[in-house]
Each structure stands twice: as C-alpha cells, then as structure tokens.
Amino acid sequence: MTAPTWPCIEALSIAIRQQSADSSLRANPAGFLQGLGVSSADADAMLKHGAERILLYRRLVHNRLRRATREFIPRTVARLGKARFRMDFARFVEDHAIATPYLRVVPETFVAWVVEPWRNDPAVPAYLIDLAHHELLSETVKHDWRGGEPPTGLPLALEYPLRFDGAARLLHYAYPVHRLPLDIDDRTEPVADPIALLVYRDRTDDVRYLELDPFAAATVQALMVEHLPVAQGLRRACESLDTPLDDERLATAAQLLADLADRGVMLGANPV
Amino acid sequence: MHAVPPTGIGLGLRGAFLAQIAAGAADGRIAFVEVAPENYMHRGGPVPRRLDTIAERFDVITHGLMMSLGGTDPLDDAYLADLERFVQRCGTPWHSDHLCFSGTDGAWLHDLLPVPFTSKSARHIATRIQRARDRIDRPMAVENISWYLHLGEPAQTETEFLSEILDRSDCGLLLDVNNVFVNAKNHGFDPYGWLQAIPLERVIQLHIAGHEAWDDTLLVDTHGATVRNEVYELLAWVIERTGPKPVVLERDANIPPLEVLLDEVAAIDRVYQAAVARWGVRAERTKVGT
Numbered sequence: 300m301t302a303p304t305w306p307c308i309e310a311l312s313i314a315i316r317q318q319s320a321d322s323s324l325r326a327n328p329a330g331f332l333q334g335l336g337v338s339s340a341d342a343d344a345m346l347k348h349g350a351e352r353i354l355l356y357r358r359l360v361h362n363r364l365r366r367a368t369r370e371f372i373p374r375t376v377a378r379l380g381k382a383r384f385r386m387d388f389a390r391f392v393e394d395h396a397i398a399t400p401y402l403r404v405v406p407e408t409f410v411a412w413v414v415e416p417w418r419n420d421p422a423v424p425a426y427l428i429d430l431a432h433h434e435l436l437s438e439t440v441k442h443d444w445r446g447g448e449p450p451t452g453l454p455l456a457l458e459y460p461l462r463f464d465g466a467a468r469l470l471h472y473a474y475p476v477h478r479l480p481l482d483i484d485d486r487t488e489p490v491a492d493p494i495a496l497l498v499y500r501d502r503t504d505d506v507r508y509l510e511l512d513p514f515a516a517a518t519v520q521a522l523m524v525e526h527l528p529v530a531q532g533l534r535r536a537c538e539s540l541d542t543p544l545d546d547e548r549l550a551t552a553a554q555l556l557a558d559l560a561d562r563g564v565m566l567g568a569n570p571v
Numbered sequence: 572m573h574a575v576p577p578t579g580i581g582l583g584l585r586g587a588f589l590a591q592i593a594a595g596a597a598d599g600r601i602a603f604v605e606v607a608p609e610n611y612m613h614r615g616g617p618v619p620r621r622l623d624t625i626a627e628r629f630d631v632i633t634h635g636l637m638m639s640l641g642g643t644d645p646l647d648d649a650y651l652a653d654l655e656r657f658v659q660r661c662g663t664p665w666h667s668d669h670l671c672f673s674g675t676d677g678a679w680l681h682d683l684l685p686v687p688f689t690s691k692s693a694r695h696i697a698t699r700i701q702r703a704r705d706r707i708d709r710p711m712a713v714e715n716i717s718w719y720l721h722l723g724e725p726a727q728t729e730t731e732f733l734s735e736i737l738d739r740s741d742c743g744l745l746l747d748v749n750n751v752f753v754n755a756k757n758h759g760f761d762p763y764g765w766l767q768a769i770p771l772e773r774v775i776q777l778h779i780a781g782h783e784a785w786d787d788t789l790l791v792d793t794h795g796a797t798v799r800n801e802v803y804e805l806l807a808w809v810i811e812r813t814g815p816k817p818v819v820l821e822r823d824a825n826i827p828p829l830e831v832l833l834d835e836v837a838a839i840d841r842v843y844q845a846a847v848a849r850w851g852v853r854a855e856r857t858k859v860g861t
Contacts, residue, residue, distance in 0.1 A: 305643045307723035312675040341723035352720040360682045396678035400637035444615040504617040
C-alpha cells in the first residue's frame, strides 16, 4: 500500500465518513490518525484541542447533510424516528460516496440508497419508501431544470410521438401515500392499494398530482415514458391490460390527452 | 467585458427571502446581492426566474461553495463548465470560493474543511486557483475560512500561508472578518495583528456575519446570529485602510424576517460609511504628506 500524499486531509475525511471513527477517535485518537498514515507531529497538531475538534467536523458535516435531507422528506423522517434516521444516514455517508457538488441532490441520493435496507427491514413500515419518494418528488419536480417547454404547435397525429413537459413524472406507488395528511405529527398508516400518479409542475410552478386509472397509466407509460408514436403507444397500452383497442378506448385516450394538454403536460406532436 | 464592482453593503441571497427581494422588498436598502451559484445551477422552476428578476434590480457577485480548492481530487470539470455559464450570465466582476477542501476520493462532504498551512499546500491551492480562473474566465478571489484545528503541523502561520497563495495565484482576497474573529478567539491570537500581517491591498470584498458559542472555548461560524460589535470594529479597521469595498452580510441559520436583516444592513452601513470617511481623511493626509 502506498502512503497517502495528503494524509491529514484523507484522515479527516475518513474521520468524518467512517461510522466507527467516533468511537475509535475517542478511544485512541493518536492511534487512529497514525493508522491512517498521519505522522506523530501532524497528529499532535490535529489533536491539540483533543479528538473533540476532529469530531466537531464530523458533527458539522453530518448535521448539514442530514438537515438538507430532512427538509426534503420531513414526514418520512418523522415517521421513521430521528434515531433511526441518524443511524441510516451515518451508514449512507460511509457506504455511499456523495458524488454531487449540489447539496440539494443529496436527499435524492440518500433515498435511492436507503430503499434496499428499508425494504429488507421489517421494522420499517412498508409504505415509507413510497412516502419518501413522494416527498422527494414534490421538491425535485418543482425545481427540475426541465419543464416549462413551449407547445410544439403541431396537432396530435397517430404516426408521431408526443412531447410532454420535461418535469412531468409517472409514479407507481404500492400505497396511496399522496393522500396522507400533511401534518408532520400525523401517523395515519395507508392501506396497500397500488396507484399510478402523474406528477407535474403547472404554469404557476405548483406541483400537481393526478391519479391515473390503469388505462390512463398504461397510455402515459407508452406515450410519455417510452415515447412511442400515438397509435403504437395506444396498442401497447391495451396489450398490457389485455383489452382491445376499440372506439371506447380511443375516445377515452383522446379525452385523457386533451386533459393533459389543458394542464400543460402534453405539448403536441413531436415528429423529430 | 466584466462588470464594474459595486461597493457598500450587500446581502447574501438565501431561499428564505428570495421571493421578497424579487418582489422589490430590498430596493434602495442594499447595494448588491451575493449568490451561491450551486443554489441556481441545474435548477428550473421559480428559483432561477426570481434570480433573473433580482439581477435586473441589483449587481450580482458570485460566491461558490464547492470548488474544493484545497482538495486532492482533480477539479470537477463538469461543475466548472456549469459555473462558467452561470458567472457569464450573472456578469459578476469576479468569482470567489473558500480556502478549504470539500471532499476526497470522489466523495463530497459539503462543508468547508481546513487545509494544512504549508508551502506545499499553498502551491497546490494556487495552481488550482489559476486553473479554475482560466476555466471560468473570471478573476478569482479566495475567502479565509473559520478553522477549528490545525490540519497537521503548521509550517507557516495562516497569514504567511494566505499571502503565499495570493502571491502565487495573483488572485483577490475575500476577507471574512467574522472568520478572523472566530479564529482569533478559538486559537488565541490578536485579530488586529493578523490583519496587519496580510496583504490588505489584495482585499477586493469582505464578508461579515454572526457566530455562536458552542462551549466556553469554542466559537462556531454558524452565520446564525447578529453581528457582534467586535466584528463591526474589525470591518471598520479594514475599510479605513482599504477604502470602499463590497461588504456582504451573510445569514444562513436562524434567519430572521427580511426587515430585521435589512435593519442590520443599515447598521453595518453606518459603520462602513464612517470608516470610508476616515479612509478619505487618511488618503488626504497622505497626499498632503507627499
């Protein structure tokens, strides 16, 4: 193993990220630093005020990252409990290198990472993953750099795909978490009831949620997510539901697309 | 063409009062705004639109958080490309970031972490400042941070370290007088001695903020309280010697109503104007003396 070029910088980073660093530093501060390649003179300087100053940086970093994440998913954290959130977050900071210089992206990274541990832990309510995604989405859709694109000005044509607002998302939840009260102290538990939701930013920058029935969800999946031409997309939607594409379905689809156009979500044909 | 730098007291723009400033609530009460590009880059929706509205009302100076000038990872080229577009759009006269590192091994820690006070570190940072300046095509300034421990045995004092970086990189100094105060208290040195040891002619901008005591021996630069009188005095001391500069009030925690912050801006401005007047007298005396 080669010696680190900047051992003090690397040691401070490890002291901040490593879960066991807190107890290791308290137990044997000089040993901890020297074990990371820090010379004894450098270790003495770093420990002039004791291990507490190194741990202060750990505290500052974790507090800042946790606070930023809690602001995005406050109800999820309240339901999970602060202690559990701290523990999961400490594991996240050690296990997953935060690869973004944008603080507001950290919550999204945390939620993506925590899905697996939560899914495998019976102590975490099953709906909490959906709630975390839902809360996160309210922020990410509101501030997505995409969205607000102008209409194409081209009428819908069966042989062409459609253009949709860049910030719109199709979500599938196992629990209807979007119906939970917004009160942070509320602990109502949703009953499992799979639902599809279209989330979009309206013209006044408010985030809106539209519950979709199975046919509408399959249509949005085919046309918005998979960018299929309209005729092919509608066939795909019907196939996925094992239902024929008859006049009634066509009328329903036309109504759905007109509604999405009114909401500023569907922007017209997109022949390119 | 770069913008003419503003002078006087500006405010660090924060989400808590962005909409109010965009609506005109600070018109005539602040000299300019300072923005953290990371809060606006890669972002859509109402926030960047509000910034555009604010930029029509006020001069904008950019002050970044994530360049990691003291870091050991290569400078993030994608970040710098986005930053270049942002600073060009804002027309900022310069861009500043901190004398710190913010992560290692591809992991961002999102904080201002201290760097070793050594000539090797100063050379490393100066080279990175020059690269960043070339990449974003703007003059650069660096800010002295609050540091709570020596990151290794110091081979230089902080002022020697700072001076070497400024000389080698030929960049400006964003002097944070609250950080000088916090460091002086935490490490037991005279803040005025510190100020006398730095090249004041390099100062192109100042920061002023509040801090909080975490225990009897430790002040932390939280930007979470009103500015203390001792910090006002440091600001006045500097302005009396440098003349008019842009000064930014920073507030990041326990943010009060905007009206309270604007009153604080007015209080800082009174101290600032008196210091500028004394600087004028000094300059006049110097002229007479020659």
